Amino acid sequence: ENQTCPVHPSVPLHPATLYGKGKKQCEQIILESKNISKVDILRPAPIYDTTHKIDIAKRVYFPKLKLKMAMYPSPSYSFCNIDTVTNNVLELVTASQIGRRIRNVTDLHPFYQYDIRREFSGISIPVFVPLLYPFYFTLKIVP
Numbered sequence: 001e002n003q004t005c006p007v008h009p010s011v012p013l014h015p016a017t018l019y020g021k022g023k024k025q026c027e028q029i030i031l032e033s034k035n036i037s038k039v040d041i042l043r044p045a046p047i048y049d050t051t052h053k054i055d056i057a058k059r060v061y062f063p064k065l066k067l068k069m070a071m072y073p074s075p076s077y078s079f080c081n082i083d084t085v086t087n088n089v090l091e092l093v094t095a096s097q098i099g100r101r102i103r104n105v106t107d108l109h110p111f112y113q114y115d116i117r118r119e120f121s122g123i124s125i126p127v128f129v130p131l132l133y134p135f136y137f138t139l140k141i142v143p
Helices: 018-032 082-094 113-118 129-139
Strands: 039-044 068-072 100-105 124-128
Touching (some): 018 039, 039 082, 068 113, 082 100
Parallel strands (some): 039 100, 068 124
């Protein structure tokens, strides 16, 4: 619950949102099904490639604006390069044995908002994350 660190492939599943909890329940139904004998479920972090960084950019810009958020303290995020996803799928396809597992698929190292922000153009506006907690609590979302 309320994970505050990046997801790593070895981290157990602890969804914090209603969406994530529902997704986990559906995955458990699939894994426990007697009608499906071989299944592995991949849970990729937001996917990017070196040319298309839409999922990364939305962690930098204010919604609908070209102003960057300079978040303090700088959060870290899990992302997944398309090559990491491809390698995981190929590994499963060529594996001699498929298990009944759910796998987190992420890059091994987190991305820090400070470093991501430097890759994109625009003016940075400081955002002090602790001041946003009442807003997050009101909307029942986790930063």
